[in-house]
Amino acid sequence: MLSKTGFGFSTRSALLGALGALAMVAATSLPAAAEYPAKPVTLVVPYKAGGSTETMAQLFSKALGRELGQKVVVRTRPGAGGAVGSTYVSKAPADGYTIMFVALAGLTWDPLTKKGLEFDLNSFRYIAGVTEYQMAFITTPDKPYGNLAELIAYSGKGNSLNVADQGGISKAFINYIAKKEGIDWTAIPTRGGGEMVPFLLGGKVDFAYSGGVHGKYGDKMLVLASCLGGRLAASPEVPSIKELYGIAMPGNAVIVAPKGVSDEVAAKLEGAIQRAMNDPDFTKILGKLKFPKKFVDGNGMKTVFNEVVASLKKVVAATRN
Amino acid sequence: MIESLVGGFEAAFTFTNLLFICCGIVLGIIFGVLPGLGSVTALAIMVPITFYMSPVAAIAFLVGINKGGTSGGAIPAILINAPGTPEAAATARDGYPLARQGKPEKAMKMALYSSVFGDFFSDVMLILLAAPFAAIALKFGPPEFTAIILFSFTLIAALAGKSLVKGIIAAALGVFLSTIGLDPVDSTSRMTFNKVELFDGISLNALAIGTLALSSVISQIFDTRRGGDPAAAIVGGDYAEDNKLRPREYWSNWPTLLRSACIGTGVGMLPGLGVSLAAFLGYGAARRASKTPEKFGTGALEGIAATEASNSAVVGANLIPTISLGIPGNVAAALLIGAFMIHGVVPGPLMMVEHGELVYSIFACMLMANLLHLTIGRVGIRIWGLFVRVPKNIILPVVILLCIVGVYIPTNSLFDVGLMFAFGGLGYLMRKSGFSIVCLVIGFLLGPMFEMSLRQTMLMHKTDLSILVTSPISLVFLLLTVYFLWRFGFRTKRH
Known part of the structure; x- marks a missing residue:
């Protein structure tokens, strides 16, 4: 849909428009690359509003916003147990302005078992783990x-x-x-x-x-x-x-960005997430919802991810009819 | 218990709490009026905000939203035949004709008073029965639910309108549409065309708003083009003289009110059945029991009372399993559980013991909310009444816009908005060809419930379905189903 061209315009005005758009893109994206975050960050929650994950994310977004020095806005994209929101984030620009608060289970199990998904195991960069569902x-x-x-x-x-x-x-x-x-x-x-x-x-x-x-x-x-x-x-x-x-379900709640996000942005987010986890309101809500605080850094998440995927593949292979 | 309740009133009767209840009710009514939005959306948006309030104020606020939301849906149903929520669909059947006769305020008053009656009845039931009824809810398992839902299918007969065959066809289409999505047992795709947006099936919101509200607006626009005066108001001319609702008129409906309140309370106590089903059951039962069933659909006060009393009675009763077992009666109650958890109160068997004072404060808030609801709603009727004076060419496009916003907000999905337009078209065709839209919605609602319960029953009992007749609860509902089918078949043959 984006490739549609304006047929009604003359060549000159189209050219001018394109130049103007280029200039605008340059003006907004250059400082952004230099100094992330330069505009509000969207934190996607792929579940319904009002659930425990969304409630956690709402409070966490405020703490994260303070650490990043920018507003963090929560946006729910529910559907298909998280697959709708995950698809949306996997296609978002990898500039660190769209990140997702999500259960690791959906990100690993769905690509292994569901047909027709537009994201796979390599679609995301795992910034950090925040807590763990007690399955x-x-x-x-x-x-x-x-x-x-x-x-x-x-x-x-x-x-x-x-x-x-x-x-x-x-x-x-x-x-x-x-x-x-x-x-x-x-x-x-x-x-x-x-x-x-x-x-x-x-x-x-x-x-x-x-x-x-x-x-x-x-x-x-x-x-x-x-x-x-x-x-x-x-x-x-x-x-x-x-x-x-020797098998385990993925229980972590993680914050991910689309793959291809730069190391600098990832490092900045990771640091901010780690600091935001000490926010008193967030600590309070975790305690009341009975979720443990469990920070896992980006490298740690790689290990968790590989173990979990190996475990799930074993289960899928054994239970496939 | 009386002492605890008095203590609850002492704790709850503060200016802040009253203010939050009022805010909640106003917010609930506004969300209920907007097509597509309802108390569930309002609750979902507000739950995280309550983190910053005191526990009693937070729950009072949310309870206010829930109460306001269920009665707000009736207003657009009555005024412009565009129900704001599926549970108000049956209200439109009698409310709109009454408004067309120049009695919109009478219809709105009937709806509000019935709503508050249902609310009050179910709150009293909640306070009396919160603990003992937990045991009964646990007796209901998949076989019992299968029988109840099967019984609910006989509703089609009461809701079909003039032609039973067309009603059944519409309901079957609804059931068919509900099978789209992932299979609930094996998670395999059914007719999803590999579109991830369809994995959860068609959204009820998109289907209900498209077929019920949008199609009504489309059809009114076309009617106006064909020779109506576009600048005319919905209710042309002067109000009828008989726009008042006399106390005698209201109370003459007491059997209907009581029956519907009981149905709503019963449905609310059982987890998973939902507000819309209660509304349709209440309407269906009233029509079956009525001495003048032919008046239903032409502006019968009885029809409005039946629907509104039963859908509102779900609100309080829903908290019975929530408080006693920690099991939400429906989505709204699930959101309330989330709000309880935010304040460190864990709904469930331990709640009465550990947070007894809080529970009674909440009960007190609910009773106060009913009075405030009555007052605020009554004042609101005067304001809503002005809307019928607005010319159609202004109000109808605005409603279309609201339909779009209402379907978009809960999921942030344009796909659902597209679906809504498709269903708007389908709804228009059904309206013009005399197929019942309410039957389509009821089929869509009951289809997945029936499939899930039946398949759970078959798995649990190794495909031995004799449990459906050996379980006493299930047997009662099966016999009722047979009785109603026979009675209805017999009646229609005789006519």
Whole structure:
């Protein structure tokens, strides 16, 4: 659409216009390259407004803005579990003025499994990790099993269990473990934590995957295993599936820029993000939402990214029909 | 409990809280009036801002928005036949004809009073039943939801208008459109043409605003071109003398009000059914029960009361599962949970124990909000009433602009705006050929719910569907479905 030319204009005025536009581009982009950021930065959140990620991002954007000395504006682009916003950011100019606050899970799982996406594993530069979603397998305390080993043993005795999943990635991990152990688990799809919780509390499913909502229920819910590379902040005594099966879900919430962003801009953003994380309001909201503060720098994110992708590829290969 | 409630009033009755409730209600009504925007959008935008308020003020503010939003949608539905929200679609069926008869204020008053009645009823239910009803909500699983949604499909009969066949065709088209997107179980694409914007399916907002509001505006514009006076107001001439709503007229609808309030409360208590379904169920039930069903759609006060009482009754009842289980009843309640979390209050089984005082302050705020809603809404009617005096050639283009803005804001997506225009065209064709648009919307709404619940049931019970008749709750709804089908079929045959 941008390539449309103005047919109605004379050659001369078109030429003049083009020159003028060039001059404008030069005038705005030169100082920007010299001194990032020269204009407000857009922080895209690829989820619906009002959710926990958007709320975090709103407060974080204020702190980040103070550190950068420029306004940071949050813009939501929800759809397809984050894929719509991610597509948008992957196509934005790599000048550091469009960055995204996003779950690592969508950026890695979607390109590996969904057809028709216009971004891939190499579309983004990972500036920093900010926090970690507390994903886990959970159940209620009234069940005849209290940890993953007992659950597997119970399933091994010929008990067929129903597990509440929350779409693609959790379903694949459930199927992966069931296949490894040779047991019969049926993944029941749910529309997120709001549906999973009543199913679990009402006894419709035997255990469930939780994106972190279990933290609200105290001892009414029991963590069977952490789905992350490490253990959960709130239940350090419960092992992770990484320890047991060598696979892990990507739990980090990260800030990314389109690939091709310059090292200078990336370094400046990384420094500002690290400092912004100490903002009292942001610290307060993380505490109230029960998200741990977990800063990972750009280099650290490369390691996390490679591990996670290897893990996901293993799961995809094993669960593909 | 009375003591706690009195304590709640003591804590909540401050000037700041009252001010925030008023701001919330005004904001809610304005968002409700604008097509495409509703209380959900208003809440989503405002939730992060409440971080800087005290917990009670924050929740009071958001509750005000939620209450104002559900009644605001009725105003454009009545005045220009362009419902601001899908849940007000049924309000337009009787509200607009009444406005055309020169009684727009009467219709708006009926809508407001019914709305506040539904609100109040459901708030009382919330305060009485917050704890005990949690146990009942947990009894509902996929088989029970499958039966309820199947039962809801009989609504088509009540909403179809003159031709049942055309109603069924419209609903089937709605169900078909709802299957676009990623399969909910296997995440494989269905008719998405690899467009990432379609992975989540067609947005309800784009479909509802396009078919309900935009198509109505288009059709009014064409009608004006064909010989109407473009400078004429929506309601030409003088107001009818009978523009007042007498208390007797209002209260003569008490069975309808009570029935709808109960339906709305019931739907609100069960997570996942939503405000729009409550509105359609309330309208459908009222029409079935009415002695004069033929008057529905021609400006019956009963129809307005039925819709508005039930969609507003969802608001309070939604907080029953939210407070007792931490489970949001619908999107609006999910946003409220987010707001609670921001203030370090975790909705769920522990909330009453740990934050009992706060909970009762919120209850007190809700009751005060109802009174303020009544006052503010009543003052507003005079102002909205002036809009029907504005010439059509000014008001209609403005509404088109508002439709575009309303669909764009929640998702920042021009794709949805394009979809809305496409559905505007479809809606126009359906209007002119007598296919019911409300049936299309209800099909679109129920289709995915039915698919998800049925497939969950089949997975959980290893494709053994006998659970649908062995679960008592599900059996009751299946029998009701059969009864209504038989009764409706029998009735139409006889005519």
